Amino acid sequence: MISVAIPVYNEEELVHLLHSRVSDVMNGIGENWEVVYVNDGSKDATLKLLLELQAKDPHIVVVDLSRNWGHMGALSAGMQTARGDAVVLMDGDLQDPPEVIPEMVRAWRNGAKVVSAVRRKREESRKYLLVLFALFYRILGALSDFPIPLNSGIFGLMDRQALDSFLALREYNRYLPGLRAWIGYPTTIVSYDRKDRAAGDGKLSFVSRIKYALDAITSFSYKPLRLSFALGIPAICLALITALALAVSGNLTGTAAILASVFFMGGVQLFCVGVLAEYIGRIYDEVRRRPISLINAVHRAQEVPSEAGQEVLPAAA
Numbered sequence: 001m002i003s004v005a006i007p008v009y010n011e012e013e014l015v016h017l018l019h020s021r022v023s024d025v026m027n028g029i030g031e032n033w034e035v036v037y038v039n040d041g042s043k044d045a046t047l048k049l050l051l052e053l054q055a056k057d058p059h060i061v062v063v064d065l066s067r068n069w070g071h072m073g074a075l076s077a078g079m080q081t082a083r084g085d086a087v088v089l090m091d092g093d094l095q096d097p098p099e100v101i102p103e104m105v106r107a108w109r110n111g112a113k114v115v116s117a118v119r120r121k122r123e124e125s126r127k128y129l130l131v132l133f134a135l136f137y138r139i140l141g142a143l144s145d146f147p148i149p150l151n152s153g154i155f156g157l158m159d160r161q162a163l164d165s166f167l168a169l170r171e172y173n174r175y176l177p178g179l180r181a182w183i184g185y186p187t188t189i190v191s192y193d194r195k196d197r198a199a200g201d202g203k204l205s206f207v208s209r210i211k212y213a214l215d216a217i218t219s220f221s222y223k224p225l226r227l228s229f230a231l232g233i234p235a236i237c238l239a240l241i242t243a244l245a246l247a248v249s250g251n252l253t254g255t256a257a258i259l260a261s262v263f264f265m266g267g268v269q270l271f272c273v274g275v276l277a278e279y280i281g282r283i284y285d286e287v288r289r290r291p292i293s294l295i296n297a298v299h300r301a302q303e304v305p306s307e308a309g310q311e312v313l314p315a316a317a
């Protein structure tokens with residue numbers, strides 16, 4: 001069986017179109033399939049529409065989360081609930097075209113255990129995002145200690161074995177494209193053109209994007225931690241040179257010079273403390289081991305009672 005896991009949050013305008021495109025594609029593949037819609041605490045009619053669809057189509061599994069947990073929390077719940085021998089992950093706004101799935105399934109049938117979809121082109125109505133994405137990938141590419149395919153999002157397929165390896169990772173802050181590369185396994189890359197969202201507004205907040213970008217960098221690079229060295233050494237040199245120059249010129253009491261160096265050092269130190277805070281905050285997350293999300297109920301053609309009230313946890317240590 002092939003599963004498709006899709007997180008949805010306030011997507012009432014899209015639910016019908018989404019399901020008709022997904023089911024057309026999946027029926028065309030000619031294998032047993034299910035689609036797991038994860039309702040991430042939507043405040044509109046998304047859940048109602050999904051349950052109506054589900055009453056008519058036994059391919060549908062609806063996972064209802066206890067509240068809005070965010071994109072990664074919803075995806076993790078979808079991955080945990082999916083039962084397929086291969087699991088496709090995609091966004092629910094049709095920016096990831098379901099029509100690419102048959103190509104992924106073919107790659108899987110040809111032996112790939114991980115299929116990553118890489119964006120060839122990117123249509124985006126919010127132009128400032130394109131600039132931020134380009135900047136993010138450049139920084140990540142430069143910093144990461146492990147080669148991560150750039151321009152790749154969550155869209156892709158994982159074989160059961162790869163998915164189980166992924167779910168066994170003990171990480172709370174998950175940068176999916178990075179971890180999907182990190183687990184290894186025979187991988188195939190398929191490319192696609194990313195379209196603009198089919199309807200409605202983007203559901204990811206700016207803050208959650210920044211958090212995700214920092215998750216990516218902190219979980220694949222120690223380089224920012226070494227930044228204090230990199231900044232500290234020139235700062236010390238600069239301070240020594242200034243002191244020397246002031247001593248030689250006999251102008252050691254220059255208030256302006258002192259102010260400038262105090263600000264400079266203060267700035268460098270606060271910046272470095274900020275970098276440390278990003279890592280420490282994430283270590284704190286990992287230590288508390290709270291679930292990534294909580295499932296309120298799972299609705300499938302044949303309900304499995306034990307699924308309600310489940311925690312979506314990183315694997316136990």
Ligand code: UDP
Nearest residue numbers: 007008009040070071091092093202203204
């Ligand atoms: N999403 C979610 N929970 C959230 C925010 C978004 O499940 O808190 C879903 C959303 O419905 C969509 C996918 O995650 O299916 C990606 O979000 P979106 O398309 O808004 O992100 P963007 O395209 O703006 O990066």
Ligand code: MG
Nearest residue numbers: 091093095197
């Ligand atoms: Mg989107």
